[in-house]
Amino acid sequence: MSSSGYDPACLPDLLPLYYRRLFPFSQYHRWLNYGGVQKNYFHNREFSFTLKDDIYVRYQSFTTQSELEKEIQKMNPYKIDIGAIYSHRPNQHNTVKSGGFQALEKELVFDIDMTDYDDVxxxxxxxxxxxxxxxxxxxxxxxxxxxxxxxxxFQHLLWVYSGRRGVHCWVCDEAARKLSVAARSAVAEYLSLVKGGDETVKKVVLTHPLHPLIEEALAVVEKYFPQYALQDQEILSRKESVDKVLAMVPEDVRKELQQDFQNEKKPDSRWKLIKDQASKKQGTAKKGQYFEKEIMLQYCYPRLDVNVSKGVNHLLKSPFSVHPKTGRISVPMDLKELETFDPFDVPTISLICEELDRPRTGEEESEDVKENEKDSAERRKIRDYKRTSLAKYVKYFDQFLDGMARSWKGELLKKSDLEKEF
Ligand SMILES: [Zn+2]
Incomplete structure (x- = not known):
């Protein structure tokens, strides 16, 4: 088997090793404890585990990092999801009078899945x-x-590769965690532009004047559209996709373009013909004047699963959980390296477990001797992930947490000042 080769049948053998030696529990707890600013914040958080044979265990909760750690190491979940912070401990929800057990807070989350782009x-x-x-x-x-x-x-945005075909965003600012369901819906609706299902020909309809959100989005899309849509997806080269694009332009323009396309086969030149028609239209018509922008946005604008963002109690796959089908770890993404991020480079559980078994370098050995005296399970764990391809993702997660810690310090100071006043 190649070093990154992953066989789902091996998952039950790899998970114990992953949770015992590689999963970054201390960072994970540091994140979800949010500096201990609010009491019981970690205690009342729901975790849910997917076990072997799709056995789904909801409403798990833990009072300390070590309790979480021990339980995960005992259950070895195939997948971990994170839910809301509830009014009571989720693992005691059965003892709460009906209606009393309520989801109070959660990060504002976004789920973008490639399957929602199948038509483009x-x-x-x-x-x-x-x-x-x-x-x-x-x-x-x-x-x-x-x-x-x-x-x-918002300032504290954690982008995470889902492990297979999409990305998640966790907005961790305090203000985001406290948003109501109505406010979450409003944010998600504000960000949604592509509407309608398979039957809808035009999924983006723009009106004058363009909203600044759309102007900003277009600035990004214009950069990627020629390579992505014209070259890679060949939307103006293949007959059926040309027809799809032409169905999105006003009728009078369509006839002209169909004529022009007879003599012009190059996708870039065809796109220029569309843009020329659009700028002509912009001088005269009120309706359909932005059709070239609508095409670009329909092909490239983010498609959100709005329901995931709306619900406070909606579960979302946890960072550092494994994707059982691909074996890839859900890793935080450093946006400074977004352009070069390659999902196929993300380590699989088999790769990082194998890296643990590789012989150690002299440098690592001498580090071991240095740390020998103060050795503890915690220290060994730190060294373990550092020896694998997981290291750079944990390092980036650390930086993200440091950024949040600076804001917790502010909160804790404010709190202690208030306490002094009363
Ligand atoms: Zn593809």
């Missing part, structure tokens, strides 16, 4: 992805990250 990618379909269509995720992240930071003022 020809390279793959369903669960399959390739480097061509991965561009859609890059575009989605750039557009949403900007909007969440600049239009809403």
């Amino acid at each position: 990618r020809s390279c793959c379909s369903a669960a399959a992805i390739c480097s061509k269509c991965w561009t859609l995720m890059t575009v989605a992240i750039l557009i949403l990250d900007r909007a969440l930071r600049e239009d809403f003022g």
Whole structure:
């Protein structure tokens, strides 16, 4: 088997090793404890585990990092999901009077899944992805990250590769965690532009004047559209996709373009003909004047699973959980390296477990001697993940947590000042 080769049948053998020696429990707890600013925040958080044979265990909760660690090491879940922070401990929800047990807070989350783009990618379909269509995720992240930071003022955004065919965003700011269901829906609706199902020909309809969100999104899309849509997906080369594009332009323009396309086969030149028609239209018509922009957005604008964002009690796959089908770890993504992020480079559980078994270098050995005196289980764990391809993702997660810690410090100071006053 190749070093990254993953066989799902091996998962039961690999998970105990992963949870015992590699899963970054201390960072994980540091994240979900949010600096201990709010009491019982970690205690009242729901975790859910998917065990072998799709056995699904909801409402797990833990009071300490070590309790979480021990339980995960005992259960060896195939998949871990994170839910809301409830009014009571989720594992005691049966003892709470009906109606009393309620989801109170959760990160604002976004789920972008490549399967929602099947009508605009020809390279793959369903669960399959390739480097061509991965561009859609890059575009989605750039557009949403900007909007969440600049239009809403959020700062602590954790982008995570889902392990298979999409990405998740965890907005961890306190203000985001406290949003009501109605406010979450409003944010998700604000960010949604592509509407309608398979039958809808035009899924994006723009009106004058363009909203700043759309202007900003177009600035991103314009950069990627020629390579992604014209070259990689060949939307103006293949007959059936040309027809699909032409169905999105106003009728009078369509006839002219159909004529012009007879003599012009190059996708770039065809796109230029469309743009020329659009700028002519912009001088005269009120309706359909933005059709070339609508085409670009329909092909490239992020498609959100709005229901995931709306619900406070909706579960989402946890960072550092394994994707049981691909074996890839759900790793946090450093947006500074977004352009070069390759989902096929993300380590699989088999790779990192194998890396643990490799002989150690002299440097590592001498480090071992140095640390021998103060050795503890915790220390060994730190060294273990550092010896694998998981290291750079945990390091980035650490940086993300440091950024949040600076804001917790602010909160804790404010709190202690208030306590002094009273
Ligand atoms: Zn593809």
